[in-house]
Amino acid sequence: PIVSLAPAEERGMLFSAAHDGTVRAWDLKSEECLYAIGGHTAYLTSVQVDRYRLVMDGTNNVLVERSFLRVDDLEMDDLKIEGS
Numbered sequence: 001p002i003v004s005l006a007p008a009e010e011r012g013m014l015f016s017a018a019h020d021g022t023v024r025a026w027d028l029k030s031e032e033c034l035y036a037i038g039g040h041t042a043y044l045t046s047v048q049v050d051r052y053r054l055v056m057d058g059t060n061n062v063l064v065e066r067s068f069l070r071v072d073d074l075e076m077d078d079l080k081i082e083g084s
Helices: none
Strands: 002-008 013-018 023-027 033-037 044-049 053-058 063-067
Parallel strands (some): 002 044
Antiparallel strands (some): 013 023, 044 053, 053 063
């Protein structure tokens, strides 16, 4: 079963996490699965998404982060180090 949903409306996508250890990316317009990320060794319990990354965690207390970033996506403001 699906245990968590994370909308990424700016990308036109919805991410779902399931007990079978997969995260799926859905196209909001076509309602089709674009791709699946598998290989997790435990039930997933949540998925969150922001502008830069997808974060998943499971019952084995492991947090997995996947980045959406490519070097061309970065803006100079993204590279600033806090306090500098």
